[in-house]
Amino acid sequence: MEPEATNPSWRLSLPHVLVATISSFLFGYHLGVVNEPLESIAVDLNFGGNTLAEGLVVSTCLGGAFVGSLLSGWVADGVGRRRAFQISALPMIVGASLSASTKNIEGMLLGRLLVGTGMGLGPAVAALYVTEVSPSFVRGTYGSFIQIATCLGLMGSLFIGIPAKRIVGWWRVCFWVSSIPTVVLALCMEFCAESPHWLYRQGRYVEAEVEFEKLLGGSHVKSAMVELAKSDRGDETETVKFSELFYGRHFRVVFIGSTLFALQQLSGINAVFYFSSTVFKSAGVPSDLANICVGLANLSGSIIAMILMDKLGRKVLLMGSFLGMAVALGLQVVAASFHTSGSEALYLSVGGMLLFVLIFALGAGPVPSLLLPEIFPSRIRAKAMAICMSVHWVVNFFVGLLFLHFLEHLGPQVLYTVFATFCLMAVVFVKRNVIETKGKSLQEIEITLLPQE
Secondary structure, eight states, X not given: OOGGGSOOOHHHHHHHHHHHTHHHHHHHHHHHTTTTTHXXXXXXXXXXXXXXXXXXXXXXXXXXXXXHHHHHHHHHHHHOHHHHHHHHHHHHHHHHHHHHHXXXXXXXXXXXXXXXXXXXXXXXXXXXXXXXXXXXXXXXXXXXXHHHHHHHHHHHHHHHHGGGGTSTTHHHHHHHHTHHHHHHHHHHGGGSOOOHHHHHHTTOHHHHHHHHHHHHOGGGHXXXXXXXXXXXXXXXXXXXXXXXXXXXXXXXXXXXXXXXXXXXXXXXXXXXXXXXXXXXXXXXXXXXXXXXXXXXXXXXXXXXXXXXXXXXXXXXXXXXXXXXXHHHHHXXXXXXXXXXXXXXXXXXXXXXXXXXXXXXXXXXXXXXXXXXXXXXXXXXXXXXXXXXXXXXXXXXXXXXXXXXXXXXXXXXXXXXXXXXXXXXXXXXXXXXXXXXXXXXXXXXXXXXXXXXX
């Protein structure tokens, strides 16, 4: 049997992928770190009762993430994927230290802005890196690690935040703790493989072969290099202009990517996350238990997605997930329609919410950040990913900003119906525009989507 005919060992690339997912863990951690201790932060920094200031502590992070994700493509293409991870760790360490030691709200906001910049940069680079270093037969499974790491980060921040209401100043510990995994990420990346795809595009072919040997084993280096050469059009070293991404031959894939991320946010997932504790409170469930329930639903869905990603494929999971989310939102609409706040309505509401989170984690959560680096040609991959992640942050910001306002004026029935409509639109969009990438090499996908000119 030819060595190329068998799959390379997944064990070789696994450590590199696990180190990269630390950035997703940090992303989840910083997303949830202010949830529990927000009240005590407000008291200690003298802005208690000021809802605008509280909102800023939460959302400044999103503003930083938008900037970070917008820059991610240029950083990842300019200095390579490994160095980009290390650069993303720097503002996270400085920002977390600043937030942990500040005596006023200005210091807190500056710290959150810096952390946000690293948060925006890290996950975008992680999505690229995991896609480029994984063997094609486990790429879906490895891509799911990103979502699982984000869930674990979120849950970690909630657990560490529990003593914040009892112990004065505990919130400072919550910020200091995040520096540990950030330092681990920066140090371990020094020993990880660089993306062979990036090295090849820089014309560093010998180094690309060395990294392929680390990731796939010696017998697969030749076939991997031949695959890379297939999609080489001779324009690999030219810089990508912004205009190329918005019109011309690359517009379609960038449009598909941006729309997928926008629909992911318009499904209402973050609004449901932000609002879950209120729903649980009305059902008499304490907020820390509610957070744990939502976290477990999210984690369970992500683990099931990891098992199914390379079996069922990306497209099936995406369509099934959006369809299931529409059904779960339908349950919420029914629950909100009950005029009496009887136990049936509450069970339906809580059940619908947990089902929604579980089904989101099965497809709509993990698939876009795995699928997009697969469908983007290697030449534009980092910059196109940066544009799509930026769209994700903008939509996320506005959904978070306007959700409570709309909830007050429209009521839950109308709002959940709007979210369900977006979910159904997403099913149609995926059916028409997304190709299946399961088990295909990145070069095969690129040739399918972009016929040779």
